Amino acid sequence: LQEITLVARAGETTAFVGSSGSGKSTCISLLLRYYELSSGRITMNGQSIADCNEKELRKHIGVVGQEPVLFGTTIYENIRYGLVHATKDDIEQAAKQANAHDFIMNLPQKYETIVGEQSVQLSGGEKQRIALARALVKKPNLLLLDEPTSALDNADEKLVQEALDSSCAGRTTIVIAHRLKTIQNAHHIYVFANGNIIEEGTHTTLMAQKNSKYRLMVDAQQTESTQVEVNERIDEVELEQCQNQKYEDSRSFNKNETIDAHANKMLASSTPFNQSIFLRLLFMNKQEWIPILIACIACLISGATQSLAVVLLEKTMNAKCTYEKRRHEVVSLSYWFVVLGIGVLAARVIQLKRDILQL
Structure with missing residues (x-):
């Protein structure tokens, strides 16, 4: 000052x-x-x-x-x-x-x-x-x-x-x-x-x-x-348009919805709401069942890796005491480690690169 x-x-x-x-x-x-x-x-x-x-x-x-x-x-x-x-x-x-x-x-x-x-x-x-x-x-x-x-x-x-x-x-x-x-x-x-x-x-x-x-x-x-007011108004208009589009898409989906008779029967039954939604999603994606099944198996293998590795390691450490038997079991378990590694590799590739299988 x-x-x-x-x-x-x-x-x-x-x-x-x-x-x-x-x-x-x-x-x-x-x-x-x-x-x-x-x-x-x-x-x-x-x-x-x-x-x-x-x-x-x-x-x-x-x-x-x-x-x-x-x-x-x-x-x-x-x-x-x-x-x-x-x-x-x-x-x-x-x-x-x-x-x-x-x-x-x-x-x-x-x-x-x-x-x-x-x-x-x-x-x-x-x-x-x-x-x-x-x-x-x-x-x-x-x-x-x-x-x-x-x-x-x-x-x-x-x-x-x-x-x-x-x-x-x-x-x-x-x-x-x-x-x-x-x-x-x-x-x-x-x-x-x-x-x-x-x-x-x-x-x-x-x-x-x-x-x-x-x-x-x-x-x-x-x-x-x-300028700020103009930008805010633009954002409001875009948000309103987006909401209207979602509403129209929802109405269109409801009008053109085609679920087979078995799905309708399941949905009309007294199953809980969450189960009905799950079944509905399954039938909506019935064309994708095979890719979904493969992906689920891949996730299962990937998730089970640590547990399977622990089991194999425990068996390796507790192999028979005589040299020949111990050697035979260790070699056999080593093969399983290789198989596990290949399985995990395949599972991870499927998870990350679905296009490899042309899914």
């Missing part, structure tokens, strides 16, 4: 925008005192944050990052980590503010549902809303949002953005934004580049400047967004 001056007014939303490495996140880190200032100062309500206790300072600041972190415990505990002494009412109220209460109540164990690895898997938007509830439960005076929707798809982004808009209303908020459409209602926008603030104003005033950096960024994202 190089000699920047900015103001985030109480009760208003201030947005930082710019390319990666321009200094946006550095401002947030300095505000949270992850780093100490080498020069200049940051004040909150007229008091320098350097004079404040770090723990006490962070009690009044809520942070929601780009990648939400949920611990391997219940949703209730994940939200309570924002304020250790929070009551059940406090936690539910925070979840409602974050638009998380409704989907939580639809989970198997509601607030007692375990989240994290080897448990209920939540979408990115659901995780982000729980993280937002954790930030809101302590009723922070200042809310810091570090690109909270940049990693979400359009559906999740809309839900999270609605939660953010309701949470930021009347609260001092600083937003680092990647998707510029999310900060169009911000009270003040600062545009960063190479550690400097190159532009500032509202969305309207910055868009009014013909060659402004902000306007160029907005135009570029609108073009990209339009």
Whole structure:
């Protein structure tokens, strides 16, 4: 950062925008005192944050990052980590503010549902809303949002953005934004580049400047967004066509289905459903019975290899004690090893290369 001056007014939303490495996140880190200032100062309500206790300072600041972190415990505990002494009412109220209460109540164990690895898997938007509830439960005076929707798809982004808009209303908020459409209602926008603030104003005033950096960024994202929407629509159409084709194929199969009288008799009997399906598949593939039989035999031989080898090895080790008899049995068993090897080779070839037999 190089000699920047900015103001985030109480009760208003201030947005930082710019390319990666321009200094946006550095401002947030300095505000949270992850780093100490080498020069200049940051004040909150007229008091320098350097004079404040770090723990006490962070009690009044809520942070929601780009990648939400949920611990391997219940949703209730994940939200309570924002304020250790929070009551059940406090936690539910925070979840409602974050638009998380409704989907939580639809989970198997509601607030007692375990989240994290080897448990209920939540979408990115659901995780982000729980993280937002954790930030809101302590009723922070200042809310810091570090690109909270940049990693979400359009559906999740809309839900999270609605939660953010309701949470930021009347609260001092600083937003680092990647998707510029999310900060169009911000009270003040600062545009960063190479550690400097190159532009500032509202969305309207910055868009009014013909060659402004902000306007160029907005135009570029609108073009990209339009292309993404077109691609998504193409995917939807292709999926719909694929589903329709499957339906037509299914109807065609049902109309032209020809199963001989024996199969119909078997299917009409009181055999279990799974058995009926199996028999139906057999009769559908009756022209392929010989190749299927050969393949099954090959699989049987291949699968029995280890067991047969163990039996032959055991007989070899327990051959008769006299030299001639032992020699005779070992040679005989060796022939069987050769036969087994040839059988296994043939079985593997049949498994991997059915075209050798012109199947």
